[in-house]
Amino acid sequence: MSKPFSIGVDLGGTNLRVAVVSREGAIVNKITVLSTGNVIESLTGAIERLFSDKINGIGLAVAGLTDGRKILTAPNLPILKEIDFVGLLNERFSTPVYLGNDASVAALGESVAGAGKDLNTFVMLTLGTGIGGGVVYNRKLLSIAGELGHVIVEPGGRLCGCGGKGCLEAYASARAMISVAMEAIELKRETMMRKNAGFSITPADIYKYAAEGDPLAIEIFKTAGFYLGIGIANYINIFGPEAIILTGGLTGADIYVEKAIKTAATSAFKELFAKAKIIPSTLGGDAGIIGAAELTYG
């Protein structure tokens, strides 16, 4: 019989978040520590503080491709690849340990306690520095490779961090928008973004200039939104979902999201687009922890 609580871990690039989560997907207690320094020590220390005999198991959400036991690739956190989290934690806490890709596990979290709670089939996209995603199909998280950010939206296009060309992530992510802005600044194009010359520029800066009417900044969000819409149209045509749930830092950028919805509406199969709502997540940053905890209930 399963126990009433699980430990969910979100192993991010800057923060390590560990929480006790109830069977229903409610966070009961949460600890956030920096994931710099000795990750393993911080992780086991935080779990130790929360562990009890009511814990069903430990689930981890990691930024990388996993096989459920090991991290196969983690381009943003290469150090994690070397670590056998499952073996290590299993031995230390004598409880089952599961591992999942963060974006995929976040979709599971939304399915348990968020925007996907009443949906059978949906695609969730995490729109941030990179683009990730997960698919819940007939209420089950699809354990597919699920590199949704690396579908090709422009054959032979911009070089992506994965080594491919023309990926969605190379056009519609925060990182992509920043590189286009930097190129514009370097080329000394007429834009308010040149105020950032010599400094870094963030999507929030670009958004601010767009809101002030800078045509090039608006263009950056619209172009990124256009490609996001192409990606969304593809997911709609493949899965016929009831919803596309959007989460991550870029979700609040209305120019971007509106352009994506418009593009998807004209690119996807009409009947399939009509039944797919495009909605924001309700759990935000907690979806990963809740989904990771859910992994322990199989």
Ligand SMILES: [Zn+2]
């Ligand atoms: Zn790629």
